[in-house]
Amino acid sequence: MADNDIDRRTLLASVAATSAGLMLPASAQAAARKADLAAIRKAAEAAKDASVARLQDWIRHPGIAAEKWRIDESCDFTMGLLKDAGFQMVKKMPTDGSPGIFATLDAGAKRSVGVYFMYDVKQVNPAEWAHPPFEAHIIDKPGFGKCVTGRGAVNQKGPEATFLAALHAFHAAGRKLPVNLVLVAEGEEEIASPHFHQIVQNPEVTAALKKCDGIFIPSASQSLNGAVEIELGAKGPLEFQLISSGEHWGRGPKGDVHSSLHAMVDSPVWRLVQALNTLVGPDGHTPAIDGWFDNVRPLTAREKALIIEASTKHSEKELKEAVGIKTWINDEPWPVALQRLAGQPTVNIQGLVAGYMGPGGKTVLPGRAEAKLECRLVPNQTFKEAEAKLRAHLIKRGFGDIEVNVSGGYDPTETAEDSRLIRAEKAVYARMGADVAISPRSPGSWPGSVFTQPPVAIPAGQFGPGYGSGAHAPNEFFVIESTNAKVLGMVDSMVAYADMLYEMAVIS
Known part of the structure; x- marks a missing residue:
């Protein structure tokens, strides 16, 4: 034995x-x-x-x-x-x-x-x-x-x-x-x-x-x-898909066309990229959706103390190796990164697909692009509030043509x-x-x-x-x-x- x-x-x-x-x-x-x-x-x-x-x-x-x-x-x-x-x-x-x-x-x-x-x-x-x-x-x-x-x-x-x-x-x-x-x-x-x-x-x-x-x-x-x-x-999730298409937009092609036409034809792919870029700040991770932080409850003193105590019981090195990274956002120290992990809501791109990705080039202007995203919500955000603010944010910025398909979610x-x-x-x-x-x-x-x-x-x-x-x-x-x-x-x-x-x- x-x-x-x-x-x-x-x-x-x-x-x-x-x-x-x-x-x-x-x-x-x-x-x-x-x-x-x-x-x-x-x-x-x-x-x-x-x-x-x-x-x-x-x-x-x-x-x-x-x-x-x-x-x-x-x-x-x-x-x-x-x-x-x-x-x-x-x-x-x-x-x-x-x-x-x-x-x-x-x-x-x-x-x-x-x-x-x-x-x-x-x-x-x-x-x-x-x-x-x-x-x-x-x-x-x-x-x-x-x-x-x-x-x-x-x-x-x-x-x-x-x-x-x-x-x-x-x-x-x-x-x-x-x-x-x-x-x-x-x-x-x-x-x-x-x-x-x-x-x-x-x-x-x-x-x-x-x-x-x-x-x-x-x-x-x-x-x-x-x-x-x-x-x-x-945290609570909000899972959704954003779709940009020439057919729904009323601009750009309904299907893929020759890329040379981009000089005079709008691109649904760039349209989606521009819409996505409004969802986070210049740092690439802080949510920028209008009103997103209105109801976010900051970590309490007790919660911060629990996180600091927990940071001494978990291996920072082990987690970094497990996820294959060298640094946390902003090079923050371990306890600060853990506080961000628990307290900050997120807007994450799971996948982004458009056009041709095979061998060589295909010289097309795609008529459709889509992205799968999820948001992680913290108290006192709600799933319904988050969905409503996401839709209103895109419409306010002129992206009402971007289709928003919510597939699931619930509260924290x-x-x-x-x-x-x-x-x-x-x-x-x-x-x-x-x-x-x-x-x-x-x-x-x-x-x-x-x-x-x-x-x-x-x-x-x-x-x-x-x-x-x-x-x-x-x-x-x-x-x-x-x-x-x-x-x-x-x-x-x-x-x-x-x-x-x-x-x-x-x-x-």
Whole structure:
């Protein structure tokens, strides 16, 4: 047995030995909780291979919302996973787009906890991958351990499969869940959840969620140094496409024409470039849309303090290497760059396409150009406000002919630091011995605002140890057996999920 295996076993044994003592008096309840976690861990170890195989099968049922590819198949497969994990009621929820899922597990408990799943994944270019992205290969990665690689491995099927494996372990160990579960899942998270509100606002779903003390999305939150991050919110996205065409503009060609005609014919491509240039300032990154910062709430003193503290627990060098950069904007120091990451809204060009890009030149004046963009919104911006200001900005500057096609988006998410959900996460991570960094919000997005805002209005966040990388990129992976003593593998993470459910059952 490797030394790191011993370290992780000791770590999780400590979790089981101390969890009840930290949160409950020394009593029969505390002893029962200790015994339960030990039994659940034993069951998780015995079913490890089955848990990994379950994750591999899920990756093989991808569901890409942006391409409307294998969505129904992926939804049905996910519903089967939920039934197998013990949910008594699993219902497909139709929307105007991809179907969602509503599931409940009644354990006869006094409290209920919500769980959010996504079953869709990002698009892929198989040529960029070392292994086929939907075959879910098991690989050994030096410095990480045994991993599953494939699209969706870490975002989010690896963590979600680990949570389901924890439910299987409860059953195999003969233990009853300490809380009831209400689960909602969607198949459009990767296109900014345009129809997810239709699921959550269904009266039956809303009523079930309102009974929950909080809701979380399973995540792989550890850094390579073992630290975990608790995020009190997330930015909200606005995803859209801008199209400039001679046909819609009424100027320039309806289709591609010979480039020599540019001397007397308007260019829809330059038209789009000029419109795009108005969306940010001369520095190339500060949003310049009229009124964009009117409702932006600056970071509070507490949020700034949390970011400064977190900057000491995350490796600046590691992140720079991961994203392939040498400097931050304006050569800002690490803590300042992190404050910008949490506090500044953005306007980003995802892609820009026009004309001919093959070998050699084609000497054409294109009749159409399009750009895909997304904005990241911060409190107190809203999705609807951002869309309205974007459209008004373009019209005011004479670009009313530019087509604006909004494909999805939602508001930023905020959850109180003193909510039961966040305090429970802190307690579980503390028993793990993990160094905890608290972030005001994730720079990325998930549709937590549909839970934190009325009519549901419950705390929402992300929880889960473990590690993975490559979300939205080639060679995505999720660690199932860690060779890094500071990072938990799949079995240890199952126990942490079990501990989280116990903690939500008893926390005051």
